[in-house]
Amino acid sequence: MHGKQQDAAGAGASPPFSFFAELAQSHAASPDTPRLHIDAEKLQALQAQYLEQIGQLARSELHELAEMLRTDRRFASPAWLESKPAAMTAALYKIHGALLHRLVAITETDDKTRARLQFAVDQWLAATAPSNFLALNPEAQLQAIASKGQSISKGLLNLWQDVRRGYLSMTDEAQFEVGRNLAVTPGSVVYQNALFQLIEYKPSTPKVYERPLLLVPPCINKYYILDLQPGNSLIEYAVAQGHRTFVISWRNPDRSMDTCTWDDYIEHAAIEAIGVVQDITRAATINTLGFCVGGTILTTALAVLAARGAHPVESATLLTTLVDFSETGILDIFIDENLVRFRELQMGQKGLLPGHDLATTFRFLRPNELVWNYVVGNYLKGETPAPFDLLYWNSDGTNLPGPFYTWYLRNTYLENNLVKPGHATVCGVPVDFRQVHTPMYIYGSREDHIVPIRAAYASTRVFPGDKQFVMGASGHIAGVINPPARGKRHYWKSSVSPLPGDWERWVETAEQVPGSWWPHWAEWLASHAGKQVPAPKRPGRGAAYKEIEPAPGSYVRQRA
Secondary structure, eight states, X not given: XXXXXXXXXXXXXXXXXXXXXXXXXXXXXXXXXXXXXXXHHHHHHHHHHHHHHHHHHHHOOHHHHHHHHXXXXXXXXXXXXXXXXXXXXXXXXXXXXXXXXXXXXXXXXXXXXXXXXHHHHHHHHHHTOGGXXXXXXXXXXXXXXXXXXXXXXXXXXXXXXXXXXXXXXXXXXXXXXXXXXXXOSOEEEEEEOSSEEEEEEOOSSSEEXXXXXXXXXXXXXXXXXXXXXXXXXXXXXXXXXXXXXXXXXXXXXXXXXXXXXXXXXXXXXXXXXXXXXXXXXXXXXXXEEEETXXXXXXXXXXXXXXXXXOOOEEEEEEESXXXXXXXXXXXXXXXXXXXXXXXXXXHSSSOEEOHHHHHHHHHTTSHIIIIXXXXXXXXXXXXXXXXXXHHHHHHSOOOEEHHHHHHHXXXXXXXXXXXXXXXXXXXXXXXXXXXXXXXXXXXXXXXXXXXXXXXXXXXXXXXXXXXXXXXXXXXXXXXXXXXXXXOOOEEEEOOOSSOOSSHHHHHHHOEEEESOSHHHHHHHHHTTSOOEEEOOSSSSBTTTBOOOXXXXXXXXXXXX
């Protein structure tokens, strides 16, 4: 902001105007940042509207305030709705929030800067909600009175335990243990190297398809998102469908891996795992599945193999995967040349990105649901979070090697080189996805904030082979991990071929189907799996691939 516009923003005595002025001034302090400008007339009109709303608020009855707050979960309890001072405090906060959003809307700047302003405003609003403070939260106060102070005592204990852990608890972690009630599908580690363990699962059917299935999970998380509790496991489901199933269990990087590169993960993990599965099963081709970053790793490996004249993969399933990074949603606000260059100087040759840093970033993409909700529950109310396997997994983070991470940042989020034929060189060969003719089943979640649905659909325009696209309900994880037995949610499919050029046109042709998308995928996968053969009696093959240890193995137990 400059001149009259800046003065106008600072003239109002209200906290929202002051906050926005300070935010704009800190932004303008950097000579490399785009200019911010707010038209004086628009600002004055906004100030007049704000003053009118404050006047109306002072005259509001309790039932009017309650109606205003009822749809916000933070203020929906009777303690807020039946106390005029509390309701007035919350309503004033809501007015301030709406004002800040309108200030962002009338700010004249480029789209990326506007998105950054919006993110900063959202974070400030989430952090300053009156529900986050014991002195302003009537619900927490009543709980303290009813418990004779026990809730405050328990809240302080919860805070101390989280300080010792180094992160905010989102679930009762005492209820879960990897290998006891998580990642318990029977199997064996049949191969390992410095980057990963390969787990083969025990067949649960007398016959299996001749082509095995290899799953490549994201290396920024642990593999057991695909093998949570029994009945909530995609791996368990695939095994039950008659697939001889393997999964990569990534090692949690320590200092011995702090020079590992993107090339290492492609050559010595994805490509090596494909070859080992072929050796064990003696299959000429195998089926594969990549989830999130695992899908990006898998498709890059397929492009490297194609450049070498090798085509060992019969089909590939991509779940919430970014290949074309043109539209990365909210994550785009963090990425620019300065940040990437800083990370390259910091850890481009050697170093580790702590798992805590990644986890914190992803949590603050949804601050009310994944941060402040637990601050209020754990610390102000002294509650123990409910046991939830997915949230336990979410807290079980992994580190990343610095060279791997910085290559990934520059060549995907910043420069989008993977989809530009020949722009990225991996394992000594230029990446060209046009050479990957593998049939693909591409899944995107409609409400995904990490891989936006349009970005998931963009993969359909990258690869030339046969493609099937399916959209699931919910978000990045909940949309994927949706077992059929639960009868939850729905998905969309379309029989139009070839696929339309953009997602909106695809939606026009799609039909909504109740329940999980898993059976639809299982039918598609079976069509690429070949004939059925007797299930193997033991894991691995011979002395070369004998059982090293039972699943889930030791790599997955390593904590960040």
